[in-house]
Amino acid sequence: MLPDRKLSGALRYWAERWQGVLLSLVVVVATLWLAFSGQLGLYIHPRYFVFTIAMAVIGLVLVGAGFARRRGFEVERTGRVATTLTGVGVALLVIMGVAMVIIPPTTLTSATATQREVNSGGLGTDDDAEQAAALIGTGDFEQLSVREWVSLLAQSSDPAFYADKTAQVIGFVTPDAKDPENVFYVARFVVTCCAVDAQPIGVPVYLPGWQAEYEIDDWVQVTGRFDPSVSAAATDPLAITPVEILPVDQPNDPYVY
């Protein structure tokens, strides 16, 4: 049966016949393109790559079949309110669908790091602590990442423990919540499933007036030792006194897993 020629019929026909197929197509295209360009990790944990890509390929086959299908497609007639709602819904979905295809993929920003509070979660498991302890044992402290330093700092804030250890960490710049003038974090997001659950972690750096030189969300490599924080207001009792801060490119896998 041909769809009703009037707007409401056409809209409903569009919503039921094409909406799902087109939205699926958008997701499949976005997924495959992200996988192809190596950026899927910006959204989901690598353990899902194979499954996600496999299902995207299957989805593509189904979408193709959906487009190719020639059989008549019947839809019910609906009232004016339902039609308006459908119209609004379709408009919203078109915007989201287009955004998904044309907006360049990026990492989460400091806005989310601040909103979720740096070091409020995302760490503290025994595994992290063991890994950090093992790396400490090797004496090669510059190998320790943000994640390992954060789990060490969570266990001990004894300045003597850190006195002979130089840290070298890479992360993005995000301000300390309590003393944003003098302290910033070298931060990373820990992702367990997808970007939605990203938890910010970070190592505090004491550098009064850092805003003059670095912008929030800049990626930097900071080298220095941990000292009791000069800032009385800062969140953490220790902070790196930087010897060197180098601007670096965002790593290929900006999140830690």
Next chain:
Amino acid sequence: MVLAVFAVRALSPAFVDDQLSGFELPDRVQDTLTLAISVIIESVPFVFLGILLSAVVQVWLPHGVLARHLPRNPILRRASISLLGMFFPVCECGNVPLARGFMVGGFTVSESVTFLLAAPILNPITIITTHQAFGWDGHILVARLVGGFVIANVVGWLFSKHPDPQSLLTTRFAAACAVGSTTGHDHAHARESRFSQTTEIFIRETSVIMPALFIGSAVAALTQVFVPRSVLLALGSNPVWSVLAMMALAFIVAVCSNVDAFFVLSFGSTFLPGGIVAFLVFGALIDVKMLALMRTTFTSRTLVQITVVVGLMSAALGLLVNYVA
């Protein structure tokens, strides 16, 4: 048409590449998009899998075969249905199309609700990941499994007492079920190949589920960007508030049940075990994204009832763990 689609596919990457330099949105808008897209990309494979399994139940298996082989006694029947997730490990988003397929294939409303609420927890992937995350610590795994089973069966039992179960469904879906059960799919589409019927199911299900998923993800992302996390974290060590705060967190974060254990593990040091259990039970069954998905099938009133019962029981379970275990 298909060629046009492939053209879109070929062109869109180039378009994005061009934009990479110098194209910037405000941080919060950008983050909202990133979060929403990540939920969608994470969930859609499970939705596709759920639709495929739903098509298997409706098209490839003989009509009503599952319904016939289950125990007759309603309570035992729902108890076995709540274990079906062990064979259909599709995560909570995939469960919605699957549960719809079950209903079209002859399950009652209360049986489908039981499946929908039990399967996210009582499935092999969730059990393995919860065990990996928590081992046998603090009874968390046991409390989650038993809690999920009990809640699903209690809600199923409550809905089985409803005088007019069809009124729990949206009118559109009730109509679709009626067609499925009176004619039976084999007669209605006798001339159509099974692949063609699968395509039809794919078109119909995605037209309902995908918009819901997009909207649900957008709401989840907006809430996350605009509700400060510190409000919740401040409540962690109080036996009562830790439970309620973690349920609120579960509701807005909307992480899939088969990985939420890893996520909540990072809050293990901040929150009491009862809060963790409440997160793992409540969040697996109800969250913003799930409500949007379930609204495709159930009326708002039904969803409020389910949410209230699941919420109260999860809170009770969390408090029990905090005060007794």
